[in-house]
Amino acid sequence: MNNVVRIGTRDSVLAMWQAHFVRDEIEKLGLETEIVPINTKGDQNTVVPLYEFGVTGIFTKSLDIALLEDRIDIAVHSMKDVPTILPKGISEFAIPRRGGIHDTMVYNGSQEDFLNNSSRVIATSSLRRKAQWLYRYPNDTITGIRGNVITRLEKLASNPWDGAVFAEVGLKRIEKLPSHSMRLDWMVPAAAQGALLIVGKTENTELQNRLASLNDENTAATVTIERDFMHTLEAGCTAPIGAHAEVREQHIHFHGVVNSIDGSQQLEIKESVAWEDREHFGAKCAQTILGQGAKEILDEIKSSQ
Secondary structure, three states, rough: OOOOEEEEEOOOOOHHHHHHHHHHHHHHOOOOOEEEEEOOHHHOOOOOHHOOOOOOOOOOOHHHHHHHHHOEEEEEHHHHHHOOOOOOOOOEEEEOOOOOOOEEEEEEOOOHHHHHHHOOOEOOHHHHHHHHHHHHHOOOEEEOOOOHHHHHHHEEEHOOEEEEEEEHHHHHOOOOOOEEEEOOOOOOOOOOOEEEEEEEEEHHHHHHOOOHHHOOOHHHHHHHHHHHHHHHOOOOOOOOOEEEEEOOOEEEEEEEEEEEEOEEEEEEEEEEHHHHHOOOOOHHHHHHHHHHHHHHHHHHHHHOO
């Protein structure tokens, strides 16, 4: 194990916040650290929607390569961006305690005007957010928006859109949550939204053992269920699927949705299971919703891409 733990991260403001958060936690263990920013393909192209890249792990591939080439010791990811199957030679080292899971609407003008508008223009490049919004508000129009959090806030301010959807936790972490925003507590988040993932080389068991104490058991259990749901549906990170699991009173409660891209269809599942029976719970929920018609929706999406 190196004397200094080299922490790989994307170089956006939010990613750097996440890397510094992990750095502080690692240094509490008595280890020295160094942050190594690495630009990724997802950051370099801020125009093309993510789903049009045609590959999974658009934000993680450059960091995976840096790990495998021993240029960094660990990588810190927003877990919702990570493919459900990690590359060969790379393993989960820790999943710290999760932040908030909600999406939020940042709107232009007053909240009253926004709520009373019956034909809004909403900015998002997330197929999940687009589909869930149009299912609830079919008269609205969705326009694409790319870039990091700061860039998207600037684009919203300089365009005649009515609002844009963000992950609330991201805005809070970099202290950029505007007062002209409202939580979308009805919107089902992306699998693992609000969670961080620390990965490293599988062979580096010494460092993996040193970082094990950073793992939060409840977070690890719930995001695993959400990601198993996604994996069983054979859906990539950008698919119009929401998944959220939470622990309450020794039970895990799961809420999942599958939408058509245009928002005209939405299938929903709500199930709960005892904590000790949680193994394969996400996959079982996925099999249930597939049997309810999700397979047809997802097959149609795949055939159109």
